[in-house]
Amino acid sequence: MLGNYSEAMEIWLPLAENGDCEAQAWVGSLYANGDGVDVNSKIAFEWYLKSAEGGNPQAQANIGALYAMGQGVQKDMVYAVKWMRRAARNGDPNAQFNMAVFYAKGDGVKQSLIKAAEWYRKCAENGHYPSQGRLGHMYYVGEGVKKDRIEAYLWLSLAGQHGIGSALIELEKVVGEMSSDEKSAAMQLVDIWRSRGNDNSSPKVFSPIPS
Incomplete structure (x- = not known):
């Protein structure tokens, strides 16, 4: 399986470096999960951010999650909510779920059931x-x-x-x-x-x- 992920990185990385949003999200995922590479939350965050800024909803949700947990970046609930809300409005189901959790707990937003x-x-x-x-x-x-x-x-x-x-x-x-x-x-x-x-x-x- 490691070989397959390494091959995936060889395919996705050049595309990501050329600005492909989906490829950037995949490279971020490989670094986030340690698939074919050593786990590196900071590099994962950087690739997810590139993809998120390009409009990829799942990458936007992942950026929001990383900000919320302080993984690969300093924890910041203002940015966590900003990115999660953007992903949620773009239809990402996990972002919508997490926005609900934020409001239920009052985490980064005023609590509102x-x-x-x-x-x-x-x-x-x-x-x-x-x-x-x-x-x-x-x-x-x-x-x-x-x-x-x-x-x-x-x-x-x-x-x-x-x-x-x-x-x-x-x-x-x-x-x-x-x-x-x-x-x-x-x-x-x-x-x-x-x-x-x-x-x-x-x-x-x-x-x-x-x-």
Whole structure:
């Protein structure tokens, strides 16, 4: 496998040096993970930054994550939020998830469960199942949104089918509190969701911010 990564570096590095944003992100990833090269967070940050400035959403999310953790650069939550928000607005699901985490914890931003729920929903609607689990929990307990067992059932069901254990546990509680009419409405909502083909996404590989 090491040889394969070394070969990948030989392919990507010249492209990255010539300004290819995707190649720059790949080179950053190789250095961040120590694939084919020694781990070097500083060099990883430099390549991710080049790619991020060129408009690559995943690189923007990675830059935000590195600023948040202080890896390869001094920790700075102002820049972490700046880059993460940019990536989130450009549609990166992990960035949307991390923006929700920032708002839920008040990390780098003023705490707001309402905004956290909004970001979780954006991500959940794109099939990101950790966000589906978080959103389902918020609907169940009424954090940042109005308490709604039907919505809770929908999102916890979608997260649970991907093996999110906490979602399955909470789903049992929701079902135990639902009326027969609520259960029927909730199951119909799940069927509608699946019929639209929305449930086909998964988190990308590099999302290093602890949740």
